[in-house]
Amino acid sequence: MEKKELLYEGKAKKLYKTDEDGVLWVEYLDQATALNGAKKDAVSGKGALNNQITSLIFDRLKDEGIPSHFIEKISKTEQLVKFVSIIPLEVVVRNTAAGSFSKRLAIPEGTSLAFPIVEFYFKEDRLDDPFINDDHVRVLSIATTEEIQEIKALAKRVNDALRTLFQKAEIRLIDFKIEVGRDTDGGILLADEISPDTCRLWDMKTQEHLDKDIYRRDLGDLVPVYQEVLQRLAD
Template sequence: MTRRRKIYEGKAKILYEGPEPGTIVQYFKDDATAGNGAKKGTITGKGVLNNRISEYLMLQLAEINIPTHFIRRLNMREQLVKSVEIIPLEIVVRNVAAGSIVKRLGLDEGKKLPRPIVEYYLKNDELNDPLVLEDHITTFNWATLQEMDEIVSYTLRINDFLRGLFAGIGIKLIDFKLEYGRLWKDDEFHIVLADEISPDNCRFWDMASGEKLDKDRFRRDLGKVEEAYQEIAKRLKIIPEKNFEVIESSNPEHME
C-alpha cells in the first residue's frame, strides 16, 4: 500500500504529496457542496467523471499552448499535477447571464451578454468569496499587474476555445471558473492554469432544450445530477455511450 502525506483536503478534492519533488497527486471526491458548503451531498461517480473530463480539457488546452499544471492521469480518480503556488483568486468568465450575476444586477437568466465578462473573486470561504477589483488584487499583492494581464489573456483564449469545442457537441458554455498558480521554472515564476475544468465549475446548457448539465442540478434540487455529468462525458466521447457505466474505484490508498 502506498503511503503518502495528505497536504490538503477541499470540498471536491484531496491533495497528496506526489511521488517526485514538485508533484502532487490530486484525488477527485464524490462529495458535492453548494453555497460555500451550506448544502452538502454526494454525486455518485462524480470524482471519476470529473477526473476524466478535466484531463481531456487540460490536454486540449495544452494543444493551443495554454500552460497547465496537469501532467497525467494516474487512475480512475487521481491525476498527477505540478506543484504550484495557487493565486488566491477565482477567475469567472460569463457568456450568458446565470448564477450570482442575475441576482446582483437584476438580469434575466439566459440573457446573452454583449461580450464575455471576466470577474475576480477572492478565494476565502469565511468571507463568502467576495467579488474584488484589479485594484484590490494589486494593492494587497495577490497578483501583479503583469500576472493579471497574463491571466486575462489566457482566460479569454480558453473561453473562445471551449465555447467552440462545446458548441460542436450541442452544448452552450454559459460561464465557468478558473484558478491559476505560479510554477517555478528556469529561475522564475510562470503563470499556469491549475485546479480542474468540469461540470463542478462550469455551467453547461443543452443548445436545443436548454437543459442544465452541470452542478446547478444539485444546487437547485433538479434531480438527475449523475446523468448530467455522464452526458458531458458521453458527448466528449471520453467514455463510450454504449453500455455506459461509471466504474467506482476504492477509497484512496494514500494515508497520512
C-alpha cells in the first residue's frame, strides 16, 4: 500500500490518503499538548508509544466485538484505519471523579461514582470544546436521537471492556475520552485513539498517575510512564 497526500495534521497525528479507497494512513507524532494546545512540547518516543498502545487496545476491543475504524499497525509510529466521517463530539466516560469534573461539581478527586457517567463535549477549538447535553447535540444537528443512544451504548461497552483490560494490568481506569464516526453506510464506529493521552489512569496500589496528567500537571517525564502502561498491557 502506498501513502499519498496529507489530508490533515492535528496536535498528535497526521492523516494521509492511500492508494486504496476507504483506507487512511495515520502517523503518530512526537508531540505532547494540553489545555487545548496552549501547552505544547516535542517529546521523543511518544508517538511510537501511543501508536503501539492504541493498536493493542483496538485489537483487544475487536475481540470483544466492538466496532472501530482500526485496521492494523504497520510500523512503530503508523497504522491503517478505515475512512469515517468524524462526529464533532468528544465522548467522555467517567468512573471516578477527577480533573474538570471534580472542579465543576466540587467532588474530591478519587471519589468513585455510583455508576459510569457519559458526557458530551462539542468538538470545536474556537469554543474551547464546551460541555453540551443531548438536546444541544440534536439542535446542532450533530447526531439524531437514535445516534445519541447508540453512541452512549458504544461508550459504555468500551468502558466495560477497558476497565477489565486495565484491571488485569493493575491500572484503575478513572475516565477516558473517545471519538466516533460514521462509516460509508452510516454505521457508528469507534475512531481516533485510546491511549494515556485520552485516558486518566492510576496505579491501583499507589494511585500514581499513569497518563497525560504527568505532563499536564508537570509531575515528571511522560515517556517512562507510557512505557510502563504499554508493558503492563502487553504482559
